[in-house]
Amino acid sequence: xxxxxxxxxxxxxxxxxxxxxxxxxxxxxxxxxxxxxxxxxxxxxxxxxxxxxxxxxxxxxxxxxxxxxxxxxxxxxxxxxxxxxxxxxxxxxxxxxxxxxxxxxxxxxxxxxxxxxxxxxxxxxxxxxxxxxxxxxxxxxxxxxxxxxxxxxxxxxxxxxxxxxxxxxxxxxxxxxxxxxxxxxxxxxxxxxxxxxxxxxxxxxxxxxxxxxxxxxxxxxx
Amino acid sequence: xxxxxxxxxxxxxxxxxxxxxxxxxxxxxxxxxxxxxxxxxxxxxxxxxxxxxxxxxxxxxxxxxxxxxxxxxxxxxxxxxxxxxxxxxxxxxxxxxxxxxxxxxxxxxxxxxxxxxxxxxxxxxxxxxxxxxxxxxxxxxxxxxxxxxxxxxxxxxxxxxxxxxxxxxxxxxxxxxxxxxxxxxxxxxxxxxxxxxxxxxxxxxxxxxxxxxxxxxxxxxx
Numbered sequence: 001x002x003x004x005x006x007x008x009x010x011x012x013x014x015x016x017x018x019x020x021x022x023x024x025x026x027x028x029x030x031x032x033x034x035x036x037x038x039x040x041x042x043x044x045x046x047x048x049x050x051x052x053x054x055x056x057x058x059x060x061x062x063x064x065x066x067x068x069x070x071x072x073x074x075x076x077x078x079x080x081x082x083x084x085x086x087x088x089x090x091x092x093x094x095x096x097x098x099x100x101x102x103x104x105x106x107x108x109x110x111x112x113x114x115x116x117x118x119x120x121x122x123x124x125x126x127x128x129x130x131x132x133x134x135x136x137x138x139x140x141x142x143x144x145x146x147x148x149x150x151x152x153x154x155x156x157x158x159x160x161x162x163x164x165x166x167x168x169x170x171x172x173x174x175x176x177x178x179x180x181x182x183x184x185x186x187x188x189x190x191x192x193x194x195x196x197x198x199x200x201x202x203x204x205x206x207x208x209x210x211x212x213x214x215x216x217x218x219x220x221x222x
Numbered sequence: 223x224x225x226x227x228x229x230x231x232x233x234x235x236x237x238x239x240x241x242x243x244x245x246x247x248x249x250x251x252x253x254x255x256x257x258x259x260x261x262x263x264x265x266x267x268x269x270x271x272x273x274x275x276x277x278x279x280x281x282x283x284x285x286x287x288x289x290x291x292x293x294x295x296x297x298x299x300x301x302x303x304x305x306x307x308x309x310x311x312x313x314x315x316x317x318x319x320x321x322x323x324x325x326x327x328x329x330x331x332x333x334x335x336x337x338x339x340x341x342x343x344x345x346x347x348x349x350x351x352x353x354x355x356x357x358x359x360x361x362x363x364x365x366x367x368x369x370x371x372x373x374x375x376x377x378x379x380x381x382x383x384x385x386x387x388x389x390x391x392x393x394x395x396x397x398x399x400x401x402x403x404x405x406x407x408x409x410x411x412x413x414x415x416x417x418x419x420x421x422x423x424x425x426x427x428x429x430x431x432x433x434x435x436x437x438x439x440x441x442x443x444x
Contacts, residue, residue, distance in 0.1 A: 006344075022266045022273075026259050029276040033255070034315045036283035037248050038292060038306060044244045050279045051244075054251040057272045061258035069386060070260060071344030084260060084341045086348040093256045094316055094339040117316040119306045120358075122228075122293030126308040127361075127373040128354030135350030136342075151349040154378040161372075164291060 008074040009081070016075055023083075023091050030093035038116040087136035098136065098169075106145020106173030108137050108185070113166050125162040127196075130187050133169055134198035138183040141171035142202040147181040149202030162187055162195040171198075179204040230296040231303070238297055245305075245313050252315035260338040309358035320358065320391075328367020328395030330359050330407070335388050347384040349418075352409050355391055356420035360405040363393035364424040369403040371424030384409055384417040393420075401426040 011019065040047065070084025070091060083091040088098045096118075098110045112133075120126030135154055142148055171185030181202045186194035204212075233241065262269065292306025292313060305313040310320050318340075320332045334355075342348030357376055364370055393407030403424045408416035426434075 018266065022269050023259070026269055026273045026276075029273050029280065030252070030255055030259055032280050033276060033283070034252055036280045036287075037245070037252055038314065039287045039289065040283040041286040041288045042283060044240065046282060046285075047244050047248055050282055051248045051251050053275065053279055054248075054255060057275055058251065058254050058258045060268060060272055061255070061262040061264060063268075064263040065258075065261045066263045067261065069338045069341050069345050071341070084338055086340050086342060086351055089341075092260065092339055092341075116291045116306055117314055118308050119291050119293070119311075119314075120308060121372065123291050126354065126357070127376070128357030129308055131353035131357055131376060131378075132348065132350030135348070135353055139349075150343065150383075151378075151380050153380065154349070154353060156353075156373075156376040156378075158373050158375065 006072045006074050006080075009076060011076060013076055016077075020083075020090075027091045027093045034093060034117050035115050085136075087133060088140075098133065100137065100140045102140055102144030104144065104146075106141050106147065106183075108141040108144060108171045109168070110137065110170075111166070111168045114164055116164065119164060121161070123164055125164055125167070125187075127156075127158060130158075130162055130196040131156050131198075134171070134185055134187060134196065135200065137169045137171040137185050138198060138200040139202060141173055141183050141185065142181045145173045145176070145181070147173060147176045147202070147204075148208075149179070149181055149204040152180070152201040152203040154198060154200045157197045158195070159197060160193070160195050163189055166190060168192075174199075179209055228294045228296050228302075231298060233298060235298055238299075242305075242312075249313045249315045256315060256339050257337050307358075309355060310362075320355065322359065322362045324362055324366030326366065326368075328363050328369065328405075330363040330366060330393045331390070332359065332392075333388070333390045336386050338386070341386060343383070345386055347386055347389070347409075349378075349380060352380075352384055352418040353378050353420075356393070356407055356409060356418065357422065359391045359393040359407050360420060360422040361424060363395055363405050363407065364403045367395045367398070367403070369395060369398045369424070369426075370430075371401070371403055371426040374402070374423040374425040376420060376422045379419045380417070381419060382415070382417050385411055388412060390414075396421075401431055 073081040083089045089095045090097050096112050100110045102108045118129045169187045174184050175182040183200050186197045188194050295303040305311045311317045312319050318334050322332045324330045340351045391409045396406050397404040405422050408419045410416050
């Protein structure tokens with residue numbers, strides 16, 4: 001909610017760039033592995049050898065581990081690092097990840113590709129995956145319009161099936177009532193027609209409102 | 223919707239069991255790799271070596287590929303194989319996967335664990351991941367009660383934060399009105415208190431209703 005409540009990383013910009021390159025490439029290869037596993041047609045013996053090598057790689061990565069989840073950190077340049085986020089986190093292979101463009105007026109836009117990992121009905125995006133993406137998009141629009149919040153409610157209307165493949169999503173603030181923000185958005189397929197529409201209410205929790213008010217009064221909050 | 227509309231696999235029960243063991247283990251190791259990558263604290267050189275080996279494994283798996291998505295198939299025993307499903311598919315590393323218990327009365331129950339890959343706010347389940355899981359749970363309850371359908375609308379109410387870790391979800395049919403089924407459900411944390419509540423409307427498309435009616439009249443539909 002409030003960047004000041006997150007831990008600021010003590011690394012240089014160069015160290016941060018190198019860190020992100022190394023971890024980002026690992027996550028991207030892991031995404032490719034997920035897709036390869038869902039489409040592979042090599043013989044069982046080959047799959048079992050690949051699986052055995054994977055076990056070795058897991059052992060190498062878990063030799064030293066940080067049990068903490070990635071959460072949200074602040075970079076040395078003040079950038080918000082939510083790199084583990086299930087939709088936009090580039091370090092999270094679960095995330096496509098979405099690259100969301102926002103405006104100060106509280107709009108959010110993303111073009112993205114959903115492959116076999118996001119399937120529900122045959123060749124279609126899982127209805128819940130559309131909900132996942134729209135929840136993030138609506139929250140991004142609210143935050144971009146300086147009316148951030150946690151999801152209070154989310155209403156989804158499924159107009160037509162969403163095909164796997166290249167998709168777009170957009171979201172925009174409809175109304176701000178104090179600490180409650182109403183946001184709308186949709187996902188569209190290649191023909192541009194909305195397939196799933198969403199309306200969400202985002203609510204800024206009291207602790208975050210108090211922290212922001214104190215900040216405006218000139219107090220430091222960490 | 224209708225099992226007869228899906229392709230029946232031509233393999234023996236033994237071949238199917240072996241196939242599922244080989245592919246299921248690959249998917250499970252891939253899930254562990256995702257988690258390992260989100261928690262690893264080994265040095266950059268080691269991560270880069272692991273990443274380079276991953277590239278080799280991807281090349282081995284993609285040497286022969288089937289471009290088709292997994293979709294839904296029917297096993298030689300008549301079992302429904304939606305193994306690529308983004309929530310319950312054991313072959314899909316994106317899926318936790320949920321092991322859903324259902325009853326003929328249209329209830330669904332699942333206990334499951336969500337780790338770092340499902341994070342939104344720090345240490346909390348992404349609000350959209352809760353929506354993803356509830357969409358599947360409500361659909362499972364509808365299908366178990368012989369009132370299946372595609373999601374028409376889904377309303378989510380976020381009561382309190384959902385912590386990453388061990389969770390439970392349940393869903394139950396509230397009402398069946400012809401080809402429209404209203405289902406409710408929720409996710410609960412370790413204390414048993416619902417964190418996210420859902421109400422969904424599931425609608426059986428006309429093509430599926432016609433296929434089922436024809437089947438009842440004794441026609442074969444493939």
